[in-house]
Amino acid sequence: MSELHERILASFSAQGLMATLGAELIHVAAGEVQIALMPRPELSQQHGYIHAGAITSVLDSACGYAALTVAPAGADVLTVEFKINFVRPAVAERFVAIGRVTKAGKTLTVCQGEVVGEQGSGREVIAVMQATIINIPGVT
Amino acid sequence: MSELHERILASFSAQGLMATLGAELIHVAAGEVQIALMPRPELSQQHGYIHAGAITSVLDSACGYAALTVAPAGADVLTVEFKINFVRPAVAERFVAIGRVTKAGKTLTVCQGEVVGEQGSGREVIAVMQATIINIPGVT
Amino acid sequence: MSELHERILASFSAQGLMATLGAELIHVAAGEVQIALMPRPELSQQHGYIHAGAITSVLDSACGYAALTVAPAGADVLTVEFKINFVRPAVAERFVAIGRVTKAGKTLTVCQGEVVGEQGSGREVIAVMQATIINIPGVT
Amino acid sequence: MSELHERILASFSAQGLMATLGAELIHVAAGEVQIALMPRPELSQQHGYIHAGAITSVLDSACGYAALTVAPAGADVLTVEFKINFVRPAVAERFVAIGRVTKAGKTLTVCQGEVVGEQGSGREVIAVMQATIINIPGVT
Numbered sequence: 001m002s003e004l005h006e007r008i009l010a011s012f013s014a015q016g017l018m019a020t021l022g023a024e025l026i027h028v029a030a031g032e033v034q035i036a037l038m039p040r041p042e043l044s045q046q047h048g049y050i051h052a053g054a055i056t057s058v059l060d061s062a063c064g065y066a067a068l069t070v071a072p073a074g075a076d077v078l079t080v081e082f083k084i085n086f087v088r089p090a091v092a093e094r095f096v097a098i099g100r101v102t103k104a105g106k107t108l109t110v111c112q113g114e115v116v117g118e119q120g121s122g123r124e125v126i127a128v129m130q131a132t133i134i135n136i137p138g139v140t
Numbered sequence: 141m142s143e144l145h146e147r148i149l150a151s152f153s154a155q156g157l158m159a160t161l162g163a164e165l166i167h168v169a170a171g172e173v174q175i176a177l178m179p180r181p182e183l184s185q186q187h188g189y190i191h192a193g194a195i196t197s198v199l200d201s202a203c204g205y206a207a208l209t210v211a212p213a214g215a216d217v218l219t220v221e222f223k224i225n226f227v228r229p230a231v232a233e234r235f236v237a238i239g240r241v242t243k244a245g246k247t248l249t250v251c252q253g254e255v256v257g258e259q260g261s262g263r264e265v266i267a268v269m270q271a272t273i274i275n276i277p278g279v280t
Numbered sequence: 281m282s283e284l285h286e287r288i289l290a291s292f293s294a295q296g297l298m299a300t301l302g303a304e305l306i307h308v309a310a311g312e313v314q315i316a317l318m319p320r321p322e323l324s325q326q327h328g329y330i331h332a333g334a335i336t337s338v339l340d341s342a343c344g345y346a347a348l349t350v351a352p353a354g355a356d357v358l359t360v361e362f363k364i365n366f367v368r369p370a371v372a373e374r375f376v377a378i379g380r381v382t383k384a385g386k387t388l389t390v391c392q393g394e395v396v397g398e399q400g401s402g403r404e405v406i407a408v409m410q411a412t413i414i415n416i417p418g419v420t
Numbered sequence: 421m422s423e424l425h426e427r428i429l430a431s432f433s434a435q436g437l438m439a440t441l442g443a444e445l446i447h448v449a450a451g452e453v454q455i456a457l458m459p460r461p462e463l464s465q466q467h468g469y470i471h472a473g474a475i476t477s478v479l480d481s482a483c484g485y486a487a488l489t490v491a492p493a494g495a496d497v498l499t500v501e502f503k504i505n506f507v508r509p510a511v512a513e514r515f516v517a518i519g520r521v522t523k524a525g526k527t528l529t530v531c532q533g534e535v536v537g538e539q540g541s542g543r544e545v546i547a548v549m550q551a552t553i554i555n556i557p558g559v560t
Contacts, residue, residue: 016184017191020160044156051157052219053197060193079192080388081412083223083363083503083550085530087523102548103507107387108360108414110505112532112548128522128532130503130550132361132412134388220528221552223363223410223503225390227383242408243367247527248500248554250365252392252408268382268392270363270410272501272552274528296464297471300440324436331437332499333477340473359472363503 004028008065015061023058025065031101033065038094050090052127055097055115059084059129062099063111067133070104076138080108082131090126092117099131109133144168148205155201163198165205171241173205178234190230192267195237195255199224199269202239203251207273210244216278220248222271230266232257239271249273284308288345295341303338305345311381313345318374330370332407335377335395339364339409342379343391347413350384356418360388362411370406372397379411389413424448428485435481443478445485451521453485458514470510472547475517475535479504479549482519483531487553490524496558500528502551510546512537519551529553 001009005028012018012025018035021043027034035058037043043054060079068077099113115127141149145168152158152165158175161183167174175198177183183194200219208217239253255267281289285308292298292305298315301323307314315338317323323334340359348357379393395407421429425448432438432445438455441463447454455478457463463474480499488497519533535547 011186014184014186015191016181017194020182041156042160044154046151046154051155051197053193053200054157056196056200057191057193060196079226081223081225081361083221085221085522085550085552086219087525087530102505103545105507110361110507110548125523128530128550130505130548132505221501221530225382225410225412227385227390242365243405245367250367250408250501265383268390268410270365270408272365291466294464294466295471296461297474300462321436322440324434326431326434331435331477333473333480334437336476336480337471337473340476359506361503361505363501365501366499
């Protein structure tokens with residue numbers, strides 16, 4: 001595991017919500033982070049499918065951590081805002097949230113991301129996000 | 141409790157994620173729904189504050205249910221997309237997500253919402269959302 | 281005319297696009313700016329109605345100038361991002377874009393705005409916006 | 421010129437705003453449309469650079485026409501909403517707005533787009549958009 005991966009994992013593991021959702025950090029590279037999520041009744045909306053809020057939460061984290069991979073040493077990040085479109089029903093065996101850096105700046109970083117639903121050998125995009133993240137002094 | 145409130149509560153109670161988050165439906169009126177959320181370690185981000193994803197999930201539900209209060213009889217709703225800005229640190233004793241209908245159409249409804257953080261006798265807006273919801277045939 | 285109004289007007293008058301669109305600065309107060317726009321064939325989309333881009337341009341300017349009214353002395357502003365929903369057909373005798381500050385910060389300001397269509401004595405909201413603006417050192 | 425290109429061009433040519441801005445339709449394919457825009461003083465913001473509203477207008481049109489290329493025969497389209505991030509200063513010799521279909525549905529189509537600034541042999545993304553478009557019965 002790279003030093004970058006270890007650093008992101010340490011922060012990810014400190015997020016109570018990611019544990020509550022059962023989310024798993026599965027890929028860390030400079031400018032890209034992937035988080036996996038399995039559907040469970042505890043994450044459902046009223047018809048038994050996974051709730052848009054659960055999908056959104058892991059994609060927000062994936063975008064935030066993608067921004068963190070390119071942030072200045074010692075900096076931390078905060079989500080300023082994001083927008084998400086749900087483009088297909090969130091029905092799959094596993095969901096993978098992929099956050100990618102579009103443009104890293106000194107103060108603000110813009111990320112774009114998607115959630116892919118995996119079903120058998122098929123993969124389909126079910127949500128797309130555009131997010132703005134701000135660098136803040138790290139908490140030590 | 142009004143018939144409208146009962147109908148929304150029945151759907152809300154079927155959302156596994158709302159129970160997992162510990163969210164509570166506290167107000168239902170035509171065009172406005174409020175959901176309360178208490179901060180807990182299980183909902184935290186890496187610094188112990190409540191995760192943006194938890195805040196977003198309850199505000200998404202509040203906007204969706206606000207749209208449902210004005211949807212045609214028998215219709216159900218789905219979130220098409222939303223955008224959320226986080227405007228203050230999410231530090232409070234209790235959070236109240238308020239979803240309000242801006243414009244209800246035959247197919248699409250636009251809602252605006254906010255999350256208010258309550259601390260002692262103070263109340264401050266910590267997030268604002270703009271959401272698009274679509275009416276779909278109800279599942280019976 | 282207040283000193284604040286004069287300052288905003290000087291910047292507004294330097295925007296070539298606002299002159300090209302025929303937009304007029306009609307109200308400036310701390311935290312709120314209003315810009316009026318008349319429909320013309322030169323601003324149309326393919327069916328003769330006013331183009332969403334014209335509506336968006338004046339609302340973007342109204343939000344940016346609202347942010348500028350509360351920016352630190354000497355600072356200038358730039359739009360980081362915005363989201364706009366079109367909620368009714370843009371048919372009216374006059375459009376008024378209203379930008380309001382939701383939260384002003386040291387670095388970022390969040391604004392919300394709307395475009396109202398005026399027809400006879402009627403007024404209806406036709407678009408709503410949520411925008412993020414950044415303070416930058418002023419150009420002198 | 422393909423039948424598809426001709427159809428899009430007929431609609432584009434009827435948009436008064438595109439002529440006012442000096443925008444040019446330069447590429448039409450199934451699921452992708454490109455529109456070019458040259459910077460001019462008539463399109464400026466207060467510092468002489470191109471106004472975010474002009475950039476947004478052509479990208480909105482590019483996304484809308486991309487959606488139209490995949491709409492059912494006889495249908496027309498309307499922009500429901502969009503979100504745009506400005507990621508670099510809009511300084512270039514020419515701007516190219518590229519709209520692409522992410523997911524076409526029976527009622528709604530989601531597009532993603534970008535504006536690229538061309539300077540000498542360099543090309544840089546200066547803005548990214550995520551948009552929702554609705555199919556409506558065509559006007560005949």
